[in-house]
Amino acid sequence: MxxxxxxxxxxxxxxxxxxxxxxxxxxxxxxxxxxxxxxxxxxxxxxxxxxxxxxxxxxxxxxxxxxxxxxxxxxxxxxxxxxxxxxxxxxxxxxxxxxxxxxxxxxxxxxxxxxxxxxTATDTVGLPGLDTLGWPVRGAVAAVSRAILDGEPVQVIADAQWPLPALPPNVQPRPVVAASAAGTGAASADTGAASADTGAESAAESDSGAEQGSGYRLFVTDRVVPLDGRTAVLRPPSLVAGVGASRGVPAAEVAELLHRVLAEAGLDPASLRCLATADIKADEAGIRSTADALGVPLVTWPATRLAAVDVPHPSEVVRAAVGTPSVAEAAALLGPDGRPGDATLLVGKTATAMATVAVARHAPRGRLAVVGLGPGAADLRTPRAVAELRRAAVVVGLDQYLDQVRDVLRPGSRVLASGLGAEEARARAAVAEAVAGRAVALVGSGDAGVYAMASPALEYADERIDVVGVPGVTAALAAGALLGAPLGHDHAYVSLSDLHTPWEVIERRVTAAAEGDFVTLFYNPRSRARDWQLGKALGILAAHRPPDTPVGVVRNASRPGEWVHVATLATLDPTVVDMYSVVVVGNSDTRVVAGRMVTPRGYRWRS
Structure with a gap:
């Protein structure tokens, strides 16, 4: 909601x-x-x-x-x-x-x-309701939902691999039903789309007809399929209608042409993702009101961009009028994202006196959510993080982080867990699952973009997938809240791990933070194999600020064994610090007030 x-x-x-x-x-x-x-x-x-x-x-x-x-x-x-x-x-x-x-x-x-x-039955048992996936759903929704709940066999019959949430074991996909070759080419400009997708429609009829009475079915398709008391249909946002028009075209003419073209092609309007046209038609009331009536956005492209799209029916007359040889076909292929390579023209340009329509099918894209789980406590995990974990069919992460969230995953979620040191492998696995068309959540502690999994994952992610970033409460913020208000002014984060960053580079960064008088937070401060770096870094800071500068250490923030310690640059014993700790070193103005670290804001509000 x-x-x-x-x-x-x-x-x-x-x-x-x-x-x-x-x-x-x-x-x-x-x-x-x-x-x-x-x-x-x-x-x-x-x-x-x-x-x-x-x-x-x-x-x-x-x-x-x-x-x-x-x-x-x-x-x-x-x-x-x-x-x-x-x-x-x-x-x-x-x-x-x-x-x-x-x-x-x-x-x-x-x-x-x-x-x-x-x-609600599906919510009480942790299953995704068919009407909660964000797509239109038609047919015997209640009957199929009940079958899913009761553990009866339900077949998922899809035209492509869409990034659906996890479904329980009794819901099994049938191998993807590809649209026929007849549906991949453009229809004649004169005859429209009456035969453009008949092969795909026949496949749908055959597919569903063969299964009549043999179980429950869930189609995931933009095609019109026969319905019965055991069949539901999810309409994915796969279709883009390109629209061209003369100035002052009536909305009724645009709408009638669009619905006729879709009906003749056996395509359902509920799968329209958007209408698309040229920039110069952005204010055309007949086009805009048609999009509004359908409840879809209107996407516009400049003529130069449309002209670069290869189309089967270019027109020099159209080029002379608007600067591109195609509006409807080119706009349909560009779609909402400008990726014609992902699209197949199903219906070539079909015209009336004042309007032209073409329809393209856009391939689904996998979905990768990079999720920050926060510092550990469930109540510091954001609702959006929980929603993304429940949206995913595949969840990838460090084993100890995944143990924190197994209770919120939906039944049927596939979990890919690995141990410490496998960050690159986890990132590659998550991206590969998304490229395969699945809904994936890659989890990290704190905020996934801060010394965590977002960076390696996005190095491999490309335009084939959609990426969603979910921020989390960082270790620094959790530690700061426990220490008081040490982050009240400018501060710098520095990782002291030299496993991937040479110590010479780390040392320069610590020196810069010291010279700039930044409050400094050390991540990965000390381990059994790296036991000298923290002392060296504290020495650099001590050369630029008073020995009584407060230093806070927080171990296992918000987790069992939480420990908070406040000392000074002169008194801190580095041996109390380990890899589960964050070290916060104040600037020259940081003070301890009633046992809490406080860094003044450094400015005053003006009245």
Whole structure:
């Protein structure tokens, strides 16, 4: 669900003084939440249902059910509803669990210190609901979801390897069904796309027909497939429609042409990722309103970029008019990312009096999430990190880090664990899994971009995959919070490990930090094999700041065995430091106040 404090209109309904107090707490925290008034509670609840994206009712569950039951229409469009009891002990996700209700119950619970109550079957057992993957889903969604939950065999039949979340063992993919050669070429400019994808459509009909009555199926395809009581279809965002038009083209003409082309090609509009056109058509109301009606973005490209795309039906007339021999075909192939090499033209340009449409299929891209787990404690792990771990089908990481998160992984997740010293191998394995089209999470402690796995992974990652970075609470931040406020002014991070960086380089960096009077944080400060580097680094700093400069050592921040020690440059014993420690050396202004390190900000707010 979108952040309730930013985008959602949340209606609050209460009947009692206690309920109104709880509602006021929510309204004070969330600017877009408001108490809905009415001549009666029933009237207020109906008004909130009609006007808001979500409803939080401080009422009895039975009362809410009796009022809202006659208003239910479609779970994909009905508002999410959460019910909070009189004492605010529970926040029950009553309606729309997979359209925001479950998340809203969690958020309301956190705000009111109430226990969220989630009863959605897939959520309670840790499985991804088919309607939570972010793609349109059609067909027998409830029946297939129930089969997944009950452990019955479910076949996944996909046109390509899409980065789906982990699915349980009873959900087995059939080998990828490639689109036919008939669907890879462009249709005639005169006849349109009536035969462009008939091979692929026939494959779909044959594929599903052969399995009628033999089990449950989940198609992952942009093709139209026959539906029955055992078949659901996920619509991946694989199609891009390129659109060209004369000035002032009616929206109805663009929309009618687009839907006709898709229907004749056996393609579902729900798989449209975007409409694409030339920059000079960006303000064309007929094109823009068509994109809005479909709920997809409109992507535009300059004529010079479109002109560089090889298309089957270039036109010198079009070149003379807009500076490129193709708008519709070239824009369809460029798609949202400008990668024509990933696209196959399914439908060549098809024209009416004022509009032209072409359709391309864009290959799926694997997904690599580089996830920082924080310093170790579960409550310092970000919700986004947890969401990415549950989004992944493959999770890669150091064995001891993976042990911290196994409880949040979905059933069916494949875990690739390795020991210390295998960073390069882990990075290569994660990228290889993503290149194969899978959804992958590569985990590291703290923030994955700080002395961790993001750097080696992104050295190997290329344009074949999408990369998502998930920040985490760093060891430095965790240590700083335990020490007090040592990072209140400029500070520098330095790793003292010379396994990959020559000591001469490290020494120059420590010297620069000392000369600049930076608060200095040492990562990898000392090990059994590297027992002299920390003393050498502290000596460099001691030559540039007073001997009573505070030095903090934090070992196992937020983990079992946590230990915090404050000394000075003159008194610190390096032997108390190991590889599980972070050392924080203050600058010349850092002081110890009530046992806590404090570095002044160095400036004052101006009134």
């Amino acid at each position: 979108p952040d309730p404090t930013v985008t959602s209109r949340i209606g609050l309904v209460a009947a009692t003084a206690a309920g109104r107090r709880h509602a006021q707490t929510v309204a004070a925290a969330w600017p877009h939440a408001r108490l809905v008034a009415g001549e009666s509670v029933t009237d207020a609840l109906r008004t909130a249902w009609a006007q808001c994206d979500a409803v939080v009712a401080f009422l009895a569950t039975g009362a809410v059910v009796r009022v809202l039951a006659p208003l239910l229409a479609d779970k994909r469009s009905d508002p999410a509803v959460v019910v909070v009891d009189e004492a605010a002990r529970h926040a029950v996700a009553l309606l729309g669990g997979h359209t925001g209700g479950n998340d809203l119950a969690e958020q309301v619970g956190a705000l009111l210190d109430a226990r969220p109550v989630i009863t």
